[in-house]
Amino acid sequence: MGQKEMMASMIGVGRMNLFHHADQEPSIDEEGKSLENEQLRQQARCEFEAHGKTHSFSRRSLFLFSNSNIFRKGVVWIITHRLFDNFIVFLIMLNSIMLGIRNYGDPDNLTNVNQVVEKSDIFFTISFTVECLLKIVGMGLILDRGSYLRDAWNWLDFLVVVSSLLTEIPQLKSVSGMRTIRLMRPLRSLTTMPSMKILIATLLASVAQLGGVLVLAIFFFTIFAILGVSLWTGVIHQRCRITEFPVNGDWHADASDTSLCSTIRPCGDSRWCGSLPEASRSSDPRYYISPDIDIYRDTQIEDLNYGYSNFDNLFSAFLTIFQCITLEGWIDVTNIYEDTYEIWFVNFYFLLCIIVCSMFVLNLTIAVMLLKYEEFDKSEKNSTHIQDLKEHGEKIGLPFNFVDFVIEQDNLSISQSGLKILKKRKEESLWKQLTKSTVTFEPEDKYYHNPFTRICFYIVNSPMFNAFIMSIILLNTVVLSLDQYPEMEGEITVILHYANLSFTVIFTLEVVLKLAGLGMKEYVRDKFNLFDAVIVIVSILETMIAEEGGGVLSALRAFRLFRIFKIFRAGDLRTLLESISFTVLTIKDYTILLSLFIYVFALLGMSFFAEKVKFNDDGAFDPTGESPRANFDTMMWAALTVFEIMIGENWNSVMYDHMRAAGSASCIYFIALVIMGNIIMLNLFLAILLGNFDRARSFGEKKKIFDAFENLSKMGYKLNIAIAYLFDDQEFTKYLEEKVLMTKNKS
Numbered sequence: 001m002g003q004k005e006m007m008a009s010m011i012g013v014g015r016m017n018l019f020h021h022a023d024q025e026p027s028i029d030e031e032g033k034s035l036e037n038e039q040l041r042q043q044a045r046c047e048f049e050a051h052g053k054t055h056s057f058s059r060r061s062l063f064l065f066s067n068s069n070i071f072r073k074g075v076v077w078i079i080t081h082r083l084f085d086n087f088i089v090f091l092i093m094l095n096s097i098m099l100g101i102r103n104y105g106d107p108d109n110l111t112n113v114n115q116v117v118e119k120s121d122i123f124f125t126i127s128f129t130v131e132c133l134l135k136i137v138g139m140g141l142i143l144d145r146g147s148y149l150r151d152a153w154n155w156l157d158f159l160v161v162v163s164s165l166l167t168e169i170p171q172l173k174s175v176s177g178m179r180t181i182r183l184m185r186p187l188r189s190l191t192t193m194p195s196m197k198i199l200i201a202t203l204l205a206s207v208a209q210l211g212g213v214l215v216l217a218i219f220f221f222t223i224f225a226i227l228g229v230s231l232w233t234g235v236i237h238q239r240c241r242i243t244e245f246p247v248n249g250d251w252h253a254d255a256s257d258t259s260l261c262s263t264i265r266p267c268g269d270s271r272w273c274g275s276l277p278e279a280s281r282s283s284d285p286r287y288y289i290s291p292d293i294d295i296y297r298d299t300q301i302e303d304l305n306y307g308y309s310n311f312d313n314l315f316s317a318f319l320t321i322f323q324c325i326t327l328e329g330w331i332d333v334t335n336i337y338e339d340t341y342e343i344w345f346v347n348f349y350f351l352l353c354i355i356v357c358s359m360f361v362l363n364l365t366i367a368v369m370l371l372k373y374e375e376f377d378k379s380e381k382n383s384t385h386i387q388d389l390k391e392h393g394e395k396i397g398l399p400f401n402f403v404d405f406v407i408e409q410d411n412l413s414i415s416q417s418g419l420k421i422l423k424k425r426k427e428e429s430l431w432k433q434l435t436k437s438t439v440t441f442e443p444e445d446k447y448y449h450n451p452f453t454r455i456c457f458y459i460v461n462s463p464m465f466n467a468f469i470m471s472i473i474l475l476n477t478v479v480l481s482l483d484q485y486p487e488m489e490g491e492i493t494v495i496l497h498y499a500n501l502s503f504t505v506i507f508t509l510e511v512v513l514k515l516a517g518l519g520m521k522e523y524v525r526d527k528f529n530l531f532d533a534v535i536v537i538v539s540i541l542e543t544m545i546a547e548e549g550g551g552v553l554s555a556l557r558a559f560r561l562f563r564i565f566k567i568f569r570a571g572d573l574r575t576l577l578e579s580i581s582f583t584v585l586t587i588k589d590y591t592i593l594l595s596l597f598i599y600v601f602a603l604l605g606m607s608f609f610a611e612k613v614k615f616n617d618d619g620a621f622d623p624t625g626e627s628p629r630a631n632f633d634t635m636m637w638a639a640l641t642v643f644e645i646m647i648g649e650n651w652n653s654v655m656y657d658h659m660r661a662a663g664s665a666s667c668i669y670f671i672a673l674v675i676m677g678n679i680i681m682l683n684l685f686l687a688i689l690l691g692n693f694d695r696a697r698s699f700g701e702k703k704k705i706f707d708a709f710e711n712l713s714k715m716g717y718k719l720n721i722a723i724a725y726l727f728d729d730q731e732f733t734k735y736l737e738e739k740v741l742m743t744k745n746k747s
Helices: 003-023 028-044 070-079 082-101 112-139 153-167 176-192 194-232 276-280 302-307 314-325 330-337 343-362 364-376 384-396 400-408 416-423 430-435 451-460 463-480 491-525 527-547 553-569 573-609 635-646 651-662 664-714 719-727 730-746
Strands: 045-050 053-058 238-241 272-275
Touching: 045 070, 053 112, 070 112, 082 112, 082 573, 112 153, 194 314, 194 343, 194 364, 194 664, 272 276, 302 330, 302 651, 314 330, 314 343, 314 664, 330 343, 343 364, 364 664, 384 400, 384 664, 400 664, 451 491, 463 491, 463 553, 491 527, 527 553, 573 635, 573 651, 573 664, 635 651, 635 664, 651 664, 664 719
Parallel strands: none
Antiparallel strands: 045 053, 238 272
């Protein structure tokens, strides 16, 4: 923004403020009321000193305990103690383990494990109730600011405690809904992790912001659902029949033909197209169907998705469209309805549904997540990477204020002319460029007084040495990729063996030279050096085992493949590496949140479906049969099933099996899991990754700027000349010289 625009905006703001005060000047009464309300709010709160910290709670708790009450002060001292929080976290973890080992296929608690879990639940209920009461007494309930329920993080705690107490009432003990709420106890651990609040705040804010996306999705869902119902209602039941009319109240379908029939796809010879539901509603006596016949049985086959992918009503149409927009099994649904209508229109309908609802509407959630995550995540200002940039700039010798100025800029990059100058090394031959050391050491450092140490130092910092090691890494990758089954015979095997041995020796010498040339302190400062050392140790171990005939463990040589990551340190690939490093720092909290999410949904799935989903060898539901691979019978399988559904792998087939066994209402669980797990939780990870990639890109650009100044300094350019070359903007260069560099000179 230029100076004229800035002045204009300031004048505009001044005018708005002027008109605001002129038109809406508060009266004396309003000012008095505002001051009185503020005084009342201040009087409603009181500060308590405990453990060297100040805590602001309600002045009077439950209308009984004032801020000077000795009992309440003791309670505040307890609930603010660190050991109290640690004890509650321990109880939550222990309770979560007990919920996980419970056998949910034993609702009557006949097994010893369930009896132990049931008895321990009384202890946990009492413990969490005491915790809740202590916090209410110490903080106050809800009326004043700083009270227990004024903090949204305590709502879940209060809900779990109340539901647990209600389940102890004999009349409510059998209500499954109340017992299900107790399975939310593992989520209480989130309230004890301050670092988790950024992710939780992002989720909560995103859910509120996603309301608009939800309305848009429902709008398009409704349009496609109504169109689908108007076109294909009832067609899922049209099958080729072996008789023209029902026989003895039954109308059998051709088991060898599992596709739908219509005028688009007529049946073959001696086969007739018909629908059991339509025949049952027909007034023609020739189409009589016995009341004992299941009129929906012909759709309950795998090729027709057991009849669940239909457009018979709006709810079923919504379920079918939701499955399609998750991109799982939508081709199968399209193929089913290609036999009932014009093929071009069916493909156009489902393709348009995918493009609009999936690629457009659902991907809006990523944008919302990214915006909210960047809004709540302020940690980049105190990032260790920023400190690394400052140390790097100061090490080069750049002014402190100039380093801070560059770090604070969001969109600052080297101009094209500056890049051209960097490519032209000042009258240096190729050999000199390759042999010249990239760094120097302090002459006062006693470590480098040894001639051998100085030689090693110059070797490991030579571009030629680094290029040689990089070529060996690439050659090592090529050699390792030549392994095959069956193993090669003859001289090739011998050559590959000695090549692997040579690579191990070269990488070992590299580590030795770096340790001698840099010293242990400088060597361990670079994390890649530690990474290389681990790879070398593993390679030596692999060589020793291979010589002794340990064929199984000889695969350890594959660890040398990880050295290929060194390539990421060069050029623009470094930005991707920095993005990964930024993400790893944040992924810890996300991993905990994701694990808790999977654990809670696994508990819910076990409480709903444990030992209830079983089928015989023919694929029909049978309570005495075997459970499918994706089941909720045990915690391990439940967690794997939840993860499978979250990533969208064949989740619709898992949902069909559970709907067949436990009823159509089971789809609510799976839809909620896909929405919360796949659309929200996994998109939160994408938001973290994209946000960190943008941060890493900015970090990489600033690192390039500092490296460019360092290279120009070595080429003999002064700071002001280097600035003029690198940025190629007279106004910006003048601003740097007058506002940034002159500040240092004056100081």
